[in-house]
Amino acid sequence: MGTNSESTPTMDTEDDAPAPAQFGDDTAVCIVSVKGLKENWQKWSDEHQEYQKHNPFSHDAKPSTVVPQRGQDDYGRPLQGSMTEQRGKDAHTRISREIEELCEVIRNIGKPSDFDGEGTSCDGKSVCVEFGKLFEHYVTISNKLVGILLRARKQRLVIFEGEMLWQGKDDHVVITLLQ
Structure with a gap:
């Protein structure tokens, strides 16, 4: 009907990607560029790897303390100063x-x-x-x-x-x- 005042759509490149759209305080940021998706994925991956280091059921977990082996005096006892030790004493x-x-x-x-x-x-x-x-x-x-x-x-x-x-x-x- 009338003239179209908008320009024709163009493809965004990594360098001239639009700013992320925000939808209020409690909703997530929507990033539409490939670079933003890659950064979000890398951030999630790094957080997950850090979590897995502390997860005792993960194969990636490295014990941060020396775990007593069978036959040692502390074997089968909770770690010194832990909440488990305190609950046992109580x-x-x-x-x-x-x-x-x-x-x-x-x-x-x-x-x-x-x-x-x-x-x-x-x-x-x-x-x-x-x-x-x-x-x-x-x-x-x-x-x-x-x-x-x-x-x-x-x-x-x-x-x-x-x-x-x-x-x-x-x-x-x-x-x-x-x-």
Whole structure:
């Protein structure tokens, strides 16, 4: 209809590429030149390679610290000063507190006995309680009674028959506090 005031389109070269168009603060910059696409790809590639250096599941990862080998003293232990080490220490403290509390409950509700761990009489330092009675008292304190009992047995604070205790089935098993 009328005259076209726009000039005919021309091909952009790398040197005279238009400025990138921006579409607001939260949208990405749209680069239309080949040079811009190449730069964006190279930037992404460099960032990805740097990320892969720290990714423990990548084949490109180089351990930044010396990892202990099997047979060394620190093998299977978290790195010194790490968050994992701190969480382990905190868990150990909580479990130790629960074991002390369990021993106190056994002292309070149990009866003194003449058991020294080998079936002979001793001076009455041991205290015995049946599992059922202990379960009824301790269930209001913690829901981890059996796990705490197993840990206390491992530390030679208590002894009882069997590998595991089950509520109802093992209510008459005697638990002996040794200290």
